[in-house]
Amino acid sequence: MNYEFLICSIENKVATVTISHSPGNKLNTQVYQEITQLMEELEADENVKAIVITGEGEEAFVAGADINEMIDLDTVGMMDLTQITRTSYSKIENLNKPVIAAINGEARGGGFELALCCDLRIASENAQFAFPEINLGVIPGGGGTQRIQKAVGQGIAKELLYFGETIDAERAYQLQIVNKVVGKKELLSTAIEWAEKLTEKAPVALRMMKLAVNTGANVDLESALTIEATSYDGVFATQDRKEGMAARVENRKPNYEGR
Template sequence: MTTTNRNEGIDMKLDLLECVIEDQMAVVSLNRPPYNPLNWKLFGELSQLMDELEADREVKAVIITGKGDRAFAAGADIRDMMGLKTMDILANNEKCRATFEKMERLSKPIIAAVNGLALGGGAELTLACDLRICSETAKFGFPEINLGIIPGAGGTQRLQRVIGQTAAKELLYFGEMIAAERAYEIGLVNKVVPLEELLDHAKKWAEKLSEKPIMAMRMMKMSVNTGAKVDLDSALDLELACFGNAYATADREEGMQAFVEKRKPHFQGV
């Protein structure tokens, strides 16, 4: 697999992120080690980067991870928050929310490769991804209650949709960290692997996803993510429309023909 650093190829300057394009996947790293704290500038870069990756036809899947081996993202930079007035912090949280919603709307699947602590906003960031693989050393938590606040970028809502309300309330109310195995048990992560194998596993998943038909993947993500936010009848209508869009493609014809001929399909993205 050839590796090309595309930081210079995308139409923006990255200070707090790194983006490397490897064949048909983009590996995005939060670049504020050792704890990769989140701030408003980082969210601004991440938001703009999502636009760039959406427009990049070469990219079929995205991986988000943290630099170093201690943290994916250990939450928001509290020093940045302390002096802000309520209206200012609400405005900044709107930027976080918009960034996460942009990730959910991205037509390409996003994998969180959680290499260490994922706390507060860092845990919320993983919830905006489609899939989550974590290292055996990873820990997750929503410590906001211990700071006199609550999650403000989707944590109270996305968490309960992923793991259920009962387990979500336990994490949110107590504000305590849980280890990787517990995160797997409650369905917060899809897989737990040794730290040294984390990125390889994430890349293998991204490579498999990159081979899937583009329109079907786009429609699948839209149907799941948008359908979860509306009533069942509306979600079923959406699913049917997305099914129709996928069915109308040449890739659907190729997929079915390959199935009948008992061969691997060769999708062209059309």
Template sequence: MTITNKKLEDAFVKYESLLYEVENKIAIVTINRPPVNPLNTAVFKELTQLMTELESREDVHAIILTGSGEKAFVAGADIREMLELDAVDMLEMNQISRKTFSTIENLAKPVIAAINGLALGGGLELALSCDLRIASEKAKFAFPEINLGIIPGGGGTQRLQRIVGQGIAKELLYFGEMITAEQALEWHIVNKVVPSENLLAEAKAWAAKLAEKPQVALRMLKLAVNSGANVDIESGLTIEMACFGNTFATKDRKEGMQAFVEKRQPKFTGR
């Protein structure tokens, strides 16, 4: 990813472990703690802050989240930090990380994880909190926590099984073994696998498509899917109906339907 000196300077002034740039309605956020970009308390707080800021920016319609370098997306939590924590301190860190993952999962804008390398433990939990996941063919995935005498604490036991089902989730969680990008694709952990050199371009292409969609409808769609996943079918249908009603009150709905009738491309304004 090419970042101008000014953007690089601005990113470092405000965020010690994150880089970001905004262009053509797309924000690219890079976790920058080489060589393997581990997550610690400071990174969690920065991610929550930056994602919240990007959510409020009208010039951002879609977000790409990736890791610096080619070795890792995020190779888990910072074990050096965790080693010094007692149970009370760990609970506090766990609450901070939970806020970060929930913020990303429930952000009003779509978030694409561009998984450029290892996605282990907390790194895989971070990817699972995103809406869509594109992986480099060199990426590898695992929940190795069992081998450290702990379990995932950032939503891994919950989000994973909702995507792949309990059987596959338990296989990954119980054994703690690494899987390839192709296996992750087969198990629907990722949506697409591409050559490493094409990863960011593919993520940008997806983000560009999403950036041109009617923003209120996209927000309501995400809300309906996420909220409906955690309730019974009747409650889910009620949520869907409310979200559908909200889209009908927008100018973009009228423009989309008018464009369809007139056989032309719609010009959405986000209103």
């Protein structure tokens, strides 16, 4: 598929996806649909083991949704867009490969929601985060109210949602919204370095680890432990498990094949 608003490059088993939609890399129906389609392609590509998502330029990761598209929508139109949005975010969140957000500037509204869908988040020192929807008379509609409270707890989540104020990268790090803050020039290389490290891990184990964490977060503890046990048993039956243990005993680097 040809992409108008996404740029994708693959090197060393890492796919780097850049959202390119000036100004601000804002999200609209086509961008969401392109993200969903590209994620499906990368998920099926055996040469890709990890994915980095970033925005074009140094000013914005994603500065939010395209209000020009939304302003005249009726209720049915908004319901359709919300479903497209949810499909795109869920695809990233549940992808069977790790996804890292390289947040290179503003992450507002839908951009903040997009970052929260990724497994890991690295921010440049100039990154900013906000849910400004309350100032527009609406609320986040792409999972923001739910994913942010899982990340920071209800109290801080309500502070961010109710006031709609902007926080900087350091505050986001203190709140554990992002895993690391780096200089602007080091952002993409750091994210790719993390992704390349993940490509060396057993892919089935990573896939099942992600499944256990994501699914377990939404159920009671006993159910979560059952999910973990089932995932563990499945991984234990793989050839990669045998290779990993053999490599440890033989004091060598494992050669995982995803089987």
